[in-house]
Amino acid sequence: MKVLVPIKRVIDYNVKARVKPDNTDVDLTNVKMAMNPFCEIAIEEAIRLKEAGNASEVIAVSIGDKACQEQLRTALALGADKAIHIQTDAKLESLHIAKLLAKLVEQQQPELVILGKQSIDSDNNQTGQMLAALTKRSQGTFASKVVVESGKVQVTREVDGGLQTVSLSLPAVVTTDLRLNEPRYASLPNIMKAKRKPLETIEASTLDVDLTPRVELIKVEEPSKRESGVIVESVSELVTKLKTEAKVIS
Amino acid sequence: MKVLVIAEHDNGQLKAETSKVVNAAVKVASSIEVLVAGHNVSEAAVSASEIDGVAKVHVVDSAAFEHQLAENTADLVVEISGGYSHIFASASTTGKNILPRVAALLDTSQISEIIDVIDSDTFKRPIYAGNAIATVKSLDALKVLTVRASAFDSQAQQSPCEVETLSFDVTNTLSEFVSIEQTESERPELNAAPVVISGGRGMQNGENFALLNGIADKLGAAIGASRAAVDAGFVPNDMQVGQTGKIVAPDLYIAVGISGAIQHLAGMKDSKVIVAINKDPDAPIFQVADYGLVGDLFDMLPELESAL
Numbered sequence: 001m002k003v004l005v006p007i008k009r010v011i012d013y014n015v016k017a018r019v020k021p022d023n024t025d026v027d028l029t030n031v032k033m034a035m036n037p038f039c040e041i042a043i044e045e046a047i048r049l050k051e052a053g054n055a056s057e058v059i060a061v062s063i064g065d066k067a068c069q070e071q072l073r074t075a076l077a078l079g080a081d082k083a084i085h086i087q088t089d090a091k092l093e094s095l096h097i098a099k100l101l102a103k104l105v106e107q108q109q110p111e112l113v114i115l116g117k118q119s120i121d122s123d124n125n126q127t128g129q130m131l132a133a134l135t136k137r138s139q140g141t142f143a144s145k146v147v148v149e150s151g152k153v154q155v156t157r158e159v160d161g162g163l164q165t166v167s168l169s170l171p172a173v174v175t176t177d178l179r180l181n182e183p184r185y186a187s188l189p190n191i192m193k194a195k196r197k198p199l200e201t202i203e204a205s206t207l208d209v210d211l212t213p214r215v216e217l218i219k220v221e222e223p224s225k226r227e228s229g230v231i232v233e234s235v236s237e238l239v240t241k242l243k244t245e246a247k248v249i250s
Numbered sequence: 251m252k253v254l255v256i257a258e259h260d261n262g263q264l265k266a267e268t269s270k271v272v273n274a275a276v277k278v279a280s281s282i283e284v285l286v287a288g289h290n291v292s293e294a295a296v297s298a299s300e301i302d303g304v305a306k307v308h309v310v311d312s313a314a315f316e317h318q319l320a321e322n323t324a325d326l327v328v329e330i331s332g333g334y335s336h337i338f339a340s341a342s343t344t345g346k347n348i349l350p351r352v353a354a355l356l357d358t359s360q361i362s363e364i365i366d367v368i369d370s371d372t373f374k375r376p377i378y379a380g381n382a383i384a385t386v387k388s389l390d391a392l393k394v395l396t397v398r399a400s401a402f403d404s405q406a407q408q409s410p411c412e413v414e415t416l417s418f419d420v421t422n423t424l425s426e427f428v429s430i431e432q433t434e435s436e437r438p439e440l441n442a443a444p445v446v447i448s449g450g451r452g453m454q455n456g457e458n459f460a461l462l463n464g465i466a467d468k469l470g471a472a473i474g475a476s477r478a479a480v481d482a483g484f485v486p487n488d489m490q491v492g493q494t495g496k497i498v499a500p501d502l503y504i505a506v507g508i509s510g511a512i513q514h515l516a517g518m519k520d521s522k523v524i525v526a527i528n529k530d531p532d533a534p535i536f537q538v539a540d541y542g543l544v545g546d547l548f549d550m551l552p553e554l555e556s557a558l
Binding site for chain 1: 319320324343346347348350351352353354357358360361363372378379380381382383384385387388389390424425427428431432441445469481487493494501512519522523524525531536539543544553554557558
């Protein structure tokens, strides 16, 4: 079974995003970038499927400018067999990404696509579901457990109020939640080895997808700040203030 | 312009979020219709018809929709989508699962988790874990959006509007429901509770979360947790408050033993009043707290419980 893992280069999750003074966007100049945490979980899950003998090949793919090859090399160092870089400098929406990935799915015919449920920059939570729709595949979103058996994949999903398990016919699309696994670190020998693994570049423009923007970014602002509060000295002072000042308890 | 709102329900009952999604919808257009798709949903449909501003409720009541699987629910929404200018759903795990599938099938770019409506094309939504607020304008003819329910008020009640039953044959060979494991709790749901008390890594283990129970009982509060507490295995993930968990905005939020990582703040910083209890006076949680209490939570919690 071939597994395709789309990954995204994003701001490092420890870095606080700053808004540009002209309010046109978030300022990413000289900001540390990394693989989106949910994508790391997706890569890890694909590699585990391969190690368990359920997957034969793991292909990592990323869409963006040349810089995202850095994250593809990381994916290769973690254990992906090959990488595909879909090259574009355009600012893309989830729908565009899903359409480009659908073209790649058509070419590569992976039985399973595993990707992160959301990226920590745009926080959209759309791409996996859209890809499933465009490729007419089943979808198992927000997965905390993935079991592949006899032409099906059983996905346990993190839903409001509990866990839902669904059985999906392959081919399928799965999106990862936090508790699916704990990603490994790339070892130095594997980082060296990754430099020799195949990384293919495809120009997005050759995939025949309309990348015209559907959403216009008007402005980006800082969220309204909370006024700083007070440190209270004791539990009884806290309870008094909650009752008489904030009036949130009686 | 006409908005279709996908109702949030558990078959038996309509969830309070639906009324808040309608509240966002009335800011866009005057004509609002609601779809209730599920199994044995007649009571939920009546509740939907009583939300002020709703002109019509469409009901699809069939065993095929009992678990609201994305594959068949998206097909249903696409089938009835003609004539609407907007499709809204709550940014719950159900809405997040179904709506992007609908958007892709209708070839429209979805706008996720709006927190404000500027006009019928333009919306505000948080990005980068809420560290920035983007104002975005949809250029698509049909707009598909999820709504962060906690950012909107509930609608008033009205006398019931028209409820129409639709039938829709589904052929879903892609996915099948296997089981659901519901977290049993007598407490209010995190999304709907007026008071939330959450524990973090400072709780040290899962057993210690019991220290929050007595306080939650007295305040009618839901119990939440930070991602650190979930990652450490103290509590299940559906208790997680944060960027990738639940987004809450209760009247009172009490953070206990939570340092205040960006990802956690993203899930609770719109709460009306925030209380932080932490032994580290430099913890970032104190920067967003209205009332901070510096000290050992194992001393403070029993004291707080008896003081309430």
